[in-house]
Amino acid sequence: MVDKRKAVVEDDDDDEELRTGQGAKKQAQAALGFRKKLKSDAVILASVKKFSETAKDVRQETRTLADLNLPHACKEVVDLNTSSVVLEIERSILSIAKSILAGNGFGYSVPARSSVNQLYVPELDRIVLKDKASFRQFANISSVRKTAITTRILQLVHQLCTKQIHVTKRDLFYTDVKLFQEQGQSDTILDDVSCMLGCTRSSLNVVASEKGVVVGRLVFIEDGDRIDCTKMGVGGKAIPPNIDKVQGMESDALFILLVEKDAAFMRLAEDRFYNRFPCVIITAKGQPDVATRLFLKRMKTDLKLPVLGLVDSDPYGLKILSVYMSGSKNMSYDSSNLTTPDIKWLGVRPSDLDKYKIPEQCRLPMTDQDMKTGKDMLEEDFIKKDKNWYKELELMVKTKEKAEIQALSSFGFQYLSEVYLPLKLQERDWI
Amino acid sequence: MVDKRKAVVEDDDDDEELRTGQGAKKQAQAALGFRKKLKSDAVILASVKKFSETAKDVRQETRTLADLNLPHACKEVVDLNTSSVVLEIERSILSIAKSILAGNGFGYSVPARSSVNQLYVPELDRIVLKDKASFRQFANISSVRKTAITTRILQLVHQLCTKQIHVTKRDLFYTDVKLFQEQGQSDTILDDVSCMLGCTRSSLNVVASEKGVVVGRLVFIEDGDRIDCTKMGVGGKAIPPNIDKVQGMESDALFILLVEKDAAFMRLAEDRFYNRFPCVIITAKGQPDVATRLFLKRMKTDLKLPVLGLVDSDPYGLKILSVYMSGSKNMSYDSSNLTTPDIKWLGVRPSDLDKYKIPEQCRLPMTDQDMKTGKDMLEEDFIKKDKNWYKELELMVKTKEKAEIQALSSFGFQYLSEVYLPLKLQERDWI
Numbered sequence: 001m002v003d004k005r006k007a008v009v010e011d012d013d014d015d016e017e018l019r020t021g022q023g024a025k026k027q028a029q030a031a032l033g034f035r036k037k038l039k040s041d042a043v044i045l046a047s048v049k050k051f052s053e054t055a056k057d058v059r060q061e062t063r064t065l066a067d068l069n070l071p072h073a074c075k076e077v078v079d080l081n082t083s084s085v086v087l088e089i090e091r092s093i094l095s096i097a098k099s100i101l102a103g104n105g106f107g108y109s110v111p112a113r114s115s116v117n118q119l120y121v122p123e124l125d126r127i128v129l130k131d132k133a134s135f136r137q138f139a140n141i142s143s144v145r146k147t148a149i150t151t152r153i154l155q156l157v158h159q160l161c162t163k164q165i166h167v168t169k170r171d172l173f174y175t176d177v178k179l180f181q182e183q184g185q186s187d188t189i190l191d192d193v194s195c196m197l198g199c200t201r202s203s204l205n206v207v208a209s210e211k212g213v214v215v216g217r218l219v220f221i222e223d224g225d226r227i228d229c230t231k232m233g234v235g236g237k238a239i240p241p242n243i244d245k246v247q248g249m250e251s252d253a254l255f256i257l258l259v260e261k262d263a264a265f266m267r268l269a270e271d272r273f274y275n276r277f278p279c280v281i282i283t284a285k286g287q288p289d290v291a292t293r294l295f296l297k298r299m300k301t302d303l304k305l306p307v308l309g310l311v312d313s314d315p316y317g318l319k320i321l322s323v324y325m326s327g328s329k330n331m332s333y334d335s336s337n338l339t340t341p342d343i344k345w346l347g348v349r350p351s352d353l354d355k356y357k358i359p360e361q362c363r364l365p366m367t368d369q370d371m372k373t374g375k376d377m378l379e380e381d382f383i384k385k386d387k388n389w390y391k392e393l394e395l396m397v398k399t400k401e402k403a404e405i406q407a408l409s410s411f412g413f414q415y416l417s418e419v420y421l422p423l424k425l426q427e428r429d430w431i
Numbered sequence: 432m433v434d435k436r437k438a439v440v441e442d443d444d445d446d447e448e449l450r451t452g453q454g455a456k457k458q459a460q461a462a463l464g465f466r467k468k469l470k471s472d473a474v475i476l477a478s479v480k481k482f483s484e485t486a487k488d489v490r491q492e493t494r495t496l497a498d499l500n501l502p503h504a505c506k507e508v509v510d511l512n513t514s515s516v517v518l519e520i521e522r523s524i525l526s527i528a529k530s531i532l533a534g535n536g537f538g539y540s541v542p543a544r545s546s547v548n549q550l551y552v553p554e555l556d557r558i559v560l561k562d563k564a565s566f567r568q569f570a571n572i573s574s575v576r577k578t579a580i581t582t583r584i585l586q587l588v589h590q591l592c593t594k595q596i597h598v599t600k601r602d603l604f605y606t607d608v609k610l611f612q613e614q615g616q617s618d619t620i621l622d623d624v625s626c627m628l629g630c631t632r633s634s635l636n637v638v639a640s641e642k643g644v645v646v647g648r649l650v651f652i653e654d655g656d657r658i659d660c661t662k663m664g665v666g667g668k669a670i671p672p673n674i675d676k677v678q679g680m681e682s683d684a685l686f687i688l689l690v691e692k693d694a695a696f697m698r699l700a701e702d703r704f705y706n707r708f709p710c711v712i713i714t715a716k717g718q719p720d721v722a723t724r725l726f727l728k729r730m731k732t733d734l735k736l737p738v739l740g741l742v743d744s745d746p747y748g749l750k751i752l753s754v755y756m757s758g759s760k761n762m763s764y765d766s767s768n769l770t771t772p773d774i775k776w777l778g779v780r781p782s783d784l785d786k787y788k789i790p791e792q793c794r795l796p797m798t799d800q801d802m803k804t805g806k807d808m809l810e811e812d813f814i815k816k817d818k819n820w821y822k823e824l825e826l827m828v829k830t831k832e833k834a835e836i837q838a839l840s841s842f843g844f845q846y847l848s849e850v851y852l853p854l855k856l857q858e859r860d861w862i
Contacts, residue, residue, distance in 0.1 A: 160844070166665075166701055167844050168694040174840040177792040209693045211642065211716070213669045222664025223701075233653025234597075235671030238644045240664055241697055262640045263599040266672055270597055270654075285642070361608040409605040413591065413598050 030357040031411035035419050037426075041276060044426040045254070048277065051428055052254040052306055068123055073131040075111055076336045080199040081244075082161040088197045089158045107137040108150055111195040120381045126326045126335040129195070149189045150196075152179055157193065160205040166242045172206055200337045202243055202294060212239035212284040212292030213265065216274035217253040218299070222246055229280065234270045239282075243294040249302040252278055256299055257421075258343065259283040260311040260320055264405045264416060271417040277425060280305070288323050293338045296324065300340045308346040308430055310421075313353065314366070314402035315373040318383075318393065321345060326382050344430035345389060347420070350396040353403055356420065362407040366400045388431040461788040462842035466850050468857075472707060475857040476685070479708065482859055483685040483737055499554050504562040506542055507767045511630040512675075513592040519628045520589045538568040539581055542626040551812050557757045557766040560626070580620045581627075583610055588624065591636040597673045603637055631768045633674055633725060643670035643715040643723030644696065647705035648684040649730070653677055660711065665701045670713075674725040680733040683709055687730055688852075689774065690714040691742040691751055695836045695847060702848040708856060711736070719754050724769045727755065731771045739777040739861055741852075744784065745797070745833035746804040749814075749824065752776060757813050775861035776820060778851070781827040784834055787851065793838040797831045819862040 038044075080088070096106040111117075112132040120127050138147040156175060160167060169190065173183040180186040194201045215236035218229040223245040229237055240246060257279050259265045265283040268274075274281060280299060284292035300307060309324070311317030325343050327335035353363060366374065374397045383389050396402065408416045424430065469475075511519070527537040542548075543563040551558050569578040587606060591598060600621065604614040611617040625632045646667035649660040654676040660668055671677060688710050690696045696714040699705075705712060711730060715723035731738060740755070742748030756774050758766035784794060797805065805828045814820050827833065839847045855861065 163844075165844060166697070167840070168697065168837075170694055170835075170837050171698070171840045171844060174793055174835070174837045175844070177790070177841065207697075209697070209716070210666055222666065225662040225664045227662075227664060231656040231658075232668070233656045233658060233671050234673060234676055235641055235653065235669040237663070238666040238669040240666030242665060242701075245665055263601055266597070266599065266638070266640070267602070270673075285640070359608070362605055404601075404605070406599075406601050406605045409598070409602045410608065413594075413596060413602060413606070 027357075027359055027410060031415060031419065034356065034411075034423060038419065038422055039426055041422075044422055045277065047428060048254045048425050068121065070119075070121070074119060074121070075129045075131055075195070075198075077194060077198050077200050077334050079244075079337055080197070080203040082164060082203075082205065085161045085197065085199060085203055085205075086158060088199070089154050089161075092154065092196075105137070105139040107135050107139075107143070107147060108196060109133050110136050110150075110192045113191065113195060120326075122381065122385060124336075125341045125382075125385070126339050128335060146189065149179060149185060150193060152176060153186065153189050153193050157204045157206070164205075166205045166207045168209060168241075169206055194334070200334050202290070202337075205242070207241040208290040210239050210241040210291040211289050212282065212295065213237060213262070214239055214280065214282045214295065215265075215269045216257075216280040217251050217278045218280045218303075219248075219250045220246055221248040230274065234266065236265070236269055236281075239291050239295045241291050243291065243298060246295070246298060249299060251280060251299075251303045251305065253280045253303070253305055255279050256296070256303075256305050256307045257281045257346075258296065258307055258309045258324065259405075260309075260317055261286065261405060264310060267414070267416055268421075271414060273417045273421070277422070286320075288320060290338065293324060293340075297338060297340050307340060307343045309343045310346050310405060311348070312402070312404045313348040313350050313396065314404075315370055315377055315393075315396070317348075318377060319373070322377075322380075322382050345392070346424055346430040348403055348405055348407070349431070350392050350399065350401070353399075353401060356408075358403055358407050359410050362410045363401045363403045366396075366402050370402060371397065371400065386431070392431070458788075458790055458841060462846060462850065465787065465842075465854060469850065469853055470857055472853075475853055476708065478859060479685050479856050499552065501550075501552065505550060505552070506560045506562055506626070506629075508625060508629050508631050508634075508765050510675075510768055511628075511634040513595060513634075513636065516592045516628065516630060516634055516636075517589060519630070520585050520592075523585065523628075536568070536570040538566050538570075538574070538578060539627060540564050541567050541581075541623045544622065544626060551757075553812065553816060555767075556772045556813075556816070557770050559766060577620065580610060580616060581624060583607060584617065584620050584624050588635045588637070595636075597636045597638045599640060599672075600637055625765070631765050633721070633768075636673070638672040639721040641670050641672040641722040642720055643713065643726065644668060644693070645670055645711065645713045645726065646696075646700045647688075647711040648682050648709045649711045649734075650679075650681045651677055652679045661705065665697065667696070667700055667712075670722050670726045672722050674722065674729060677726070677729060680730060682711060682730075682734045682736065684711045684734070684736055686710050687727070687734075687736050687738045688712045688777075689727065689738055689740045689755065690836075691740075691748055692717065692836060695741060698845070699848055699852075702845060704848045704852070708853070717751075719751060721769065724755060724771075728769060728771050738771060738774045740774045741777050741836060742779070743833070743835045744779040744781050744827065745835075746801055746808055746824075746827070748779075749808060750804070753808075753811075753813050776823070777855055777861040779834055779836055779838070780862070781823050781830065781832070784830075784832060787839075789834055789838050790841050793841045794832045794834045797827075797833050801833060802828065802831065817862070823862070 099106045110133060111129060112134060113129065117130045117132045118127050119130050136143045136147050136150065138144055156172060169187050170183065173180050173186045190206060194204055213236035215229050215232050220227050222240055227237055259281060262283055262285045265281060268281050282296060309321050311320055321343060325339060325341055327339045374393060377383050378393055383393055408420050530537045541564060542560060543565060544560065548561045548563045549558050550561050567574045567578050567581065569575055587603060600618050601614065603621065604611050604617045621637060625635055644667035646660050646663050651658050653671055658668055690712060693714055693716045696712060699712050713727060740752050742751055752774060756770060756772055758770045805824060808814050809824055814824055839851050
């Protein structure tokens, strides 16, 4: 509608940006070309179904630490129900009482969580803790404070589990500010306690605040309420902070679509993408939070569905996938409960930029920080173990180009849901 | 369970923090005292019911700009349905075509949105735009780019409204990166366009990403799905980014509880506070986003319920209330659609700290920045117009103390839902 030629005549400075008529035409042609490649939905669905079933077989061989013959004794925590946690705590306190009565004072054996005690296990594709532990003696000036805080946290957690209520770390801190002084102190010891008891932090009923949302072919029971995620409008259902209130997951989906950002989530939810291609769509709106990671893991385990990841084509998007898949380093003791190892990288992959003819101006140059992160990631086990992933990242670093999921909007607002994703599914184009 | 005296004997440095036994006892007594003050739920409900009905009468007199006899001609935007927006755009383009055919070239008359063109209207208790506008000529080097972008945005919005789909600002930017260059440019012109057409930005089908959640006695239809917020588990329902998909709100609540943070929201949702005291609980998890503000406004208008605000006792908490009530300055042209003027400040108020005996160690000293923000706010019309609010803020600045909602956890994890809020309701303790 803009008369661009006229503008060029009158204002030479701006002609570069305004003479886009030709580019826009090319772009429209490219979009049309991809649209024509699309087969009928029935054909695409058949292709996905096959994949979905293969994924079901592979998943039988999920291995645990115990299955492996590792040179180190390793430690991982498990999900415990509240009565088991209560029992564990009472057992600890009882043994302390005995020790005191025997005239030996008391202390706690606390697993070390520092990086020297961490180990990447390729067979499991995640980070676990080695068995180093330190004894935290009460009758010692250097450890008396920590021992007191540990005991207090045990008492508070006992109370939470008995009452069956959930609180945030911040709430926990405020119950005894005089003792804890700073939230960092109660947080650290809380993690120690979960290692000590051998259970996850969410088993302690201390939860993270939620920010994820889910929509699509999923039904579950949350605290007694039946949630049907196909009937959650366009905003979706907020993922609950306490995963143990979630039960009875059911789904007729063929896959789970894990989306980095909420703009893409919104597009897919509004277009009811899951009605055309049965799936569950989930996003943590950026950096994955614990609640969303637990929810994804639970879906994967209960529903036995493959997970396809849709993230920006930049080192940060890859980092986000790695957190979902291998866990973050400071919670490595909890990695088996938080990680979903076999996520397929659907897109937007560095090779997609040329393959899908993403226009030059929608690609962004990588910053120095991006380049550094990208190069560092090339050294990580997580990337190195998969040739295809490595190649893609190598390409990104070589071309020094990145692109957001939104870059697909340059072909039209609904290009993501109507062309790009269906085509990806049709060609099973993920690695 | 901690033997604190023993610790003190062995480690003198830490005795200050560890000799908390006496303090804890006092705290427990205080909590018990407040608990004893509580009457039966029936009595509390009767008290709230009366308030809820009074609020219904007052609300009849909601005034608009047109009702006032202002010295300035002022401009506000209204919600338009998509077909009206399409019509408005076609009308603009038609008049442009005529102007071009008449040999006059073309341009747009764009309302100024700078602070000199903003006006606080005490009768409405919000900021509006005065009538200053500038003419954006196409045949002029300094404005040709902006005119071209304006035309392109009009075209894109026309497309969105015709297709009845919603996108984010980011999506909009990516449809024509070559022309827009930076997202800031398309964002600014988008706001211009909404002023020009006299409608809200959400009428243009360009939406903000949502982060709010809602739970409690509310039923509504979202894009055809019936959402019952009493059956949303503990995580609640994610507030949709596009308010125009929300219809048919129904509720038997007595009030709306607006909560600053998600930790408090979580506590109230898990305790199903809304079953004991019929209410709707809503939070934007911090800084209010447009979607949550629109949703609150819609609830207030459709359900005619009073709104009670629960925020931290610090200048930031007050700032958050002010954004819900009077709007933010850079969206003043849209203030009537985004603001909910009569929110009552329930807590945590500076005077609550002593009244509810919040322990010293759970109060935090205000930083220099806090003090500055607090003092600046004392000068604002928003605070000055209400004597009681002014007094509270004055007290905060005088005592130089702040406290989070979580500080109430020092009396027990469920103190907020079991004692503090019921007592507030019983005594109708809000201003």
